[in-house]
Amino acid sequence: MSLKERDKKHLWHPLKQHQIQPESIAIIKAKGCILTDEDGNDYIDAISSWYTCMFGHCNDYIIEKTYRQMQQLDQVMFSDFTHEPAVKLSEELIKILPQGQNKIFFNDNGSTAVEAGIKMALQYYFNKGEKRSMFIAFENGFHGDTFGAMSVSGLSVYNGPFEEFLIDVKRIPTPDGTNHQEILNQLQSFTSKYDIAGFIYEPIVQGAAGMKIHDANGLNEILKFCRANNILTIADEVMTGFGKTGKNFASDYIDTKPDIICLSKALTAGLLPMAITSCTQDIYDAFLSDEMAKGFFHCHTYSGNPIACATALAAIELLQSNEIQNNIKEIIRSQQEFNERIKAHPKVKSTRQIGVIFALDLNTKMERYGDLRDKLLKFFMDRGVFLRPLGNTIYIQVPYIISKKELQKVYCVIEEALTLV
Template structure:
């Protein structure tokens, strides 16, 4: 039988060559389908090595709000590459990092005053958790416990994994983590349970910090809760001098309809973690931001009170240039109008699909849409239902990655109305084959 990955000239295709040496994330290679080799992208579209077209309905894991091959960001990167591609940030600084810091401070919650660079969302969280623990150590107070939500996901480095509540990802490392205790997510009707659990844990443990995904738990299936509930949790923490860490790696830079999910909340966090859309899906970069009070706990003549954390590519100038271009795009009237347009489109689709016989619940916030399918099967991230749905979407030229029985859409902001309607159509068709 002809191998579709080998051209008529006998040259092996990208997918076949991939199998020789590459190990993919979140993949059981013995049972997984072969990866799809993408050769180019433009806007909300991607094309594989066989020229099949796909709509990128999840912005390539939530990183690409301004479209693939965005010329504005590419030009900024090129200009920076021909000026200063990289310089170490230990003992040195540069204008792109300084300007990015200035621009971010303008749009961050007003109490955020210091910016620490790292490489990705997981390391942004790692920095936040380390700072929470060392903050109290520097003050001569022993606090070693972190509070997190049930079913949280904060990344795959060790402290980030410890704070994550999804055992599927972490069960191999049980017993090796820092101390983490959990509270239920304050979804509608369960707010009091969450508040009471937080108060009880603070009384029982020496809690340094509370880390949370504000308003939307991404990897848990876009689970959403209200700003008022989060505000109350933050107030409880403040009353007990527990530091708060807002993990906005997914929600940041417009996903919820505002610059940050915390912009909906009437309280401010002590720290924020940023990555993903920070550079428009171009160059890996992350940032953790802090209050002045936190910074001053490390500002001392004692060298041992410094934050000894860093990365080789900390504050990479090219990444900073990409982030500056991305921030500029986010604030344009066109992109702001797109956020409203995509949200309105999601709400219209929600009105059409929410009463479908196979739909259990739907939820929308900003450009995020989620739909939960009624099923008698046990929830499984990579179970039969999820795989069947994923395969159906791919066959129909739409990139969606269901979380168990939850289908979510989180597209690039520049996606066209026709492309959105095609995504909705394929989701409706998928419900008929479940």
Template sequence: MDATDTKNLSLRDQGHLWHTLTQHQTAAPALGIVKAKGALLWDEDGKEYIDGIASWYTCMYGHGNEHLVQAISEQMKTLDFVLFSGFTHAPAVNLAERLVGLLPQNQEKLFFNDNGSTAVEAAIKMALQYHHNNGEKRDTLIAFENGFHGDTFGAMSASGLSSYNGPFEDFLLKVIRIPTPTEENMEEVSAQLRSVIAHNACAAFVYEPLVQGAAGMKFHSAPGLNALLGLCKEADILCIADEIMTGFGKTGKHFASENMAHLPDIICLSKALTAGMFPLSITSCTQAVYNRFLSTEVAKGFFHAHTYSAHPMGCAAALAGLDLLESAPILERRAYLEKAHRAFVAKVQGHPKVTNARSMGVIMALDLNMSMARYGSLRDRLYRFFMERGIVLRPLGNTVYVLPPYVITNAQLEKIYDAIWELLHTL
């Protein structure tokens, strides 16, 4: 068979490929996708799908965005790749200067990685070594219950979802988990954090600001989180904001951390950083964190590296993405999506099949009034329900969420809402 033939991709796939988050004994064959543009995907049979989650919240400016394509193409002609140890290049320098101007104001230094997990991994290592370089052994991380930060060991340690961590629990770093703060439990959670700090050598607090994505788009209190950050800062516990999902406009502001007075010491970025065009991530930090690694002792440097760090094409994609993030058309679409989500939440909030509907920025989620496994058969039925209607949504257990590309059309968004409404009346 001609290897360039796009027909029978699903069948050919089964010969050698091992997919993410898949139990291949029971899973349906992977769907072959041959084309993408804007908010749409097409399979090998020509069927069209609306990408209602921007392919895991990455392609926020739409698939095949011409501005991004041109930026990467032009960069390839000038400098394809050079190692980032002992060398630098214009795309990295330009991105650093521009991104620092957009990030929360205390961020000064950028460290490049490959993906979200490695951004968190680097952040955790920075925090542990930050204290080590000061002659302290701090061996404990603080994290929220049900958080998710990635699949490498440090990031996985900070995560609290057993469906991902189960086989590895005995091999993880020491982590103490606390509940997310709400208006009702703020005092209780603050007291719990004080106790954790008093009885443990805590190095860092790793958290998803305001929205826990993989947990089911669960929201928590900005004032409550701000109070927790304040307690950590009093104890010189580094605050690591995992903005991999929330960053670049998804919660309304450019970064969710802007909703708190206490700013993080370290921020992790990926996904929409390059708009899905290139695997790249960043771990940013304050000048104070960076300074702790400056020494005449070579071993006090941060000896952590990724071969493709600061890849010029990834940096070019990120720079082009920032052009779009701050452009008038994207700002208008973000405002429209926020308003549309609020209206749909108001419509479904009282439905007997809905226990909690909510929205923040371009994120909309609702919890169905039924119990189901995260990757069980009932959840799979929901997934197929939407796919049969030409819509890509990936329910998280009983949570159905929508996080579309900013460029999704009004008609495409309405089609998603209509499908969810139909689902509620067929359950």
């Protein structure tokens, strides 16, 4: 019996309507940019498996570093112990994180990184004797699937059944270069009516919304307003972090830095699950007290796992290498050339790019999870490229180690699809 057949007996896949969508493809190995299925078919992973495997699958350098750590220390509870990989990772991360970040808190995944950030903001004011319970977030943002993260997300396709159970959030549009004064007026209205704890945002790029890029100057004005009004700012860099925007973090494009940053995905290069919520010294100090109840009682069993920390350290080393930095520049240049080829295509409504993130909107209406979108996904897979459309948005976020030949194949398959849409 094939893996696909065995899969259907017991497994429930995420983001999938099993009644009507195609069965899952069984992948048996991966190396570099290539996924191989049980029938021997190869696929270029053009989205780095949800933006995680940015250094390619089964990267030899990362595997070696991880293997060494597995032989030394596998797991120890982080509430009572510490260890070299966690300490070293905190030191190396603080060096490259946006200015002002000084404390590292470990989580399991992107959603729980956001969850911890939300709880930090709420308890920050609670510990200071202030009752603040409302958040501000962008329209169409996505921050995860746990309840706090879901509350501040604006895509109802994900959280529609749970909306009556979520925390209070007021939403604002993303800045587009012309509307930031309107947004500031809206924020002024909110602050006059509500006790606002924090503003959470995806800096520069809204990933799940279709790689929508917004104006850095406008975002900076929003962050300046929040700082002036004592509203904590939480940058969700789960998708944007670790070089994808052309800088280490998307917040590096913005003068006003966040109070809290959420990290995951490429943090461990797709090899192991781990996440981090970092914060300023001021946030951390608000939890210091002779009262135990003012501590941050939020914990995950695998927090600070030594093996995951060693993996993250290896990924940071690679990110800062001349080879990877040069590769990133080459991918950016290549995508700019591709953009010039297709931006005027009659089937293309719009294009956008920042760093290695490239997206185009098809000049046709498509449901986010619908029949036409599934046909387009199958079209790509049949031609050996894994691209996962977000409605009518086709986006590319390739591993930093992709070859020129592989990258050109990705472009050619997209251009072929444009003739058939």
